[in-house]
Amino acid sequence: MTASLHVSDPGSHWTVPDARELALRIRLRAVRMVAPQGFGYLGQALSAAEQVAAVFATARPGIDRLVCSPGHYIIGPFAAAAELGLLDEAVVASYGQNGSVIEAIGTERSPVVDYTCGSLGQGLSGAIGFALSDRLRGRDARTFAMVSDGEMEEGQVWEAAMFAAHHRMSRLTVLLDANNSQVDGPVDSITTIEPIADKWKAFGWHVIDLDGHDIDAVADGLAAADVERDRPSVLVCRTSTVHGLDCLPPDADGHFIKLPPELATAAVAELTRKLESIDA
DSSP states (O other): OOOOOOSTTTTOOOOSOOOOHHHHHHHHHHHHHHHHTTEEEEEHHHHHHHHHHHHHHHHTTOOOOEEEEGGGGHHHHHHHHHTTTTHHHHHTTTTTTTTTOSSSSTTTTSSSSEEEETTOOHHHHHHHHHHHHHTTTTTOOEEEEEEEEGGGGHHHHHHHHHOOOOOTTTEEEEEEOOOBBBBTBOOOHHHOOOOHHHHHHTTTOEEEEEEEOOOHHHHHHHHHHHHOOOSOOEEEEEETTTOOTSSOOTTOOOOOOEHHHHHHHHHHHHHHHHHHHHHH
16 A cells, blocks of 8 residues: 555545546456456446546545445546556455455555455444444445445445434435446346335435446435435436446346456457546
């Protein structure tokens, strides 16, 4: 680590000059992290890149907290941290390898985020713990929690949502990645969780339903959540696990993408061209 262990640790520092560019760099970095193994949780970085970029552009280093509930989504925060200088290149190069501190599926020892879960459905409870602790200590810190739509099948999520609304935890913001993807297939083929937005509203949350690949919409949603003073907020981010990579085959399994060398090369070239077009 070249900076602090977690984003909320005193002394941490980063700047995001352009959140849209950071989202592209997260995708490119994630491709390079997954490429050595030839497969991995690339789809989660593709679907959540704008959410992660917007959070890092919004969060105050050393103050605000970031929770990544689904452990396999940790590739997004790791990629962002690598681009922002929060992780050494040598550390990033060890992603997913035996004994590495940056695992393919996050654990309690994962750097960068304040908390991540291997067991799905627990992250929102952890985020509430942080937010409640900050309130009791008089800290005006925000807690951002990355949650997946597949986790909506877990009862603990709804217990936590009910608790947060009852206690009017307005400094808590959930970024719900609604990509309709989980290991067993499309979420809506396993359990009907729609209407997602209406369910969160019924639990007493401030809800913003948006295009999760529209970086401006995500940033505006985070800003709207910041001024909400009576309820916790949830951004229901409608996304795709193959967004931003046209070279992926039509039948790519977004949950665990196979990335043979020729496809990895094509992905790097495509994302590099997109970055160059921003800089031009």
